[in-house]
Amino acid sequence: KQEVTQIPAALSVPEGENLVLNCSFTDSAIYNLQWFRQDPGKGLTSLLLIQSSQREQTSGRLNASLDKSSGRSTLYIAASQPGDSATYLCAVSLYSGGGADGLTFGKGTHLIIQP
């Protein structure tokens, strides 16, 4: 059974710092990996999606990397801002289902950016 772990569970840093969120998964046979952002009481906003054949994806100040063989992904946030405060979720889909059998989620990293 696929398991997804996110470290750290919570993180508080001053504004302007660069930071890294970690995600690991136990079954390397994934189809893709998605990073989401969730604000309190709100839904999930997709930030980045990495296909299993890709090594990284970038969007603005965000960069996500994928090392499928070691079962790891990182989300790098550059020049953090208070508006980045949220919970960040990592999720993977399995290759066996063609990436469509549903996502397995980590429990998230709760990020606070101090002004």
Add this chain to the structure above:
Amino acid sequence: NAGVTQTPKFRVLKTGQSMTLLCAQDMNHEYMYWYRQDPGMGLRLIHYSVGEGTTAKGEVPDGYNVSRLKKQNFLLGLESAAPSQTSVYFCASLKRGGYNEQFFGPGTRLTVL
């Protein structure tokens, strides 16, 4: 496009009552999903559908039923609600053949007393 919408946004039930949560998407996506989110547990897949008239079980299907009579709608039913079903429910959809990216609705917060 509205994307993925969910009805209702909030609901309070008493133990034993029944209800149906509605998910609708206007993106012509083939696949649809129901997840629940609980503190300390993350999101878990309840049921999903690969097309009109078909459904499949996810990780935590017990106590729920689903139906996909129309491509754009996916219904989640609770026949006899229990306090353990207090949760936030999210619906998602996916268009097969591209990046297989899932798009999520805003969620339904359900409390069972």
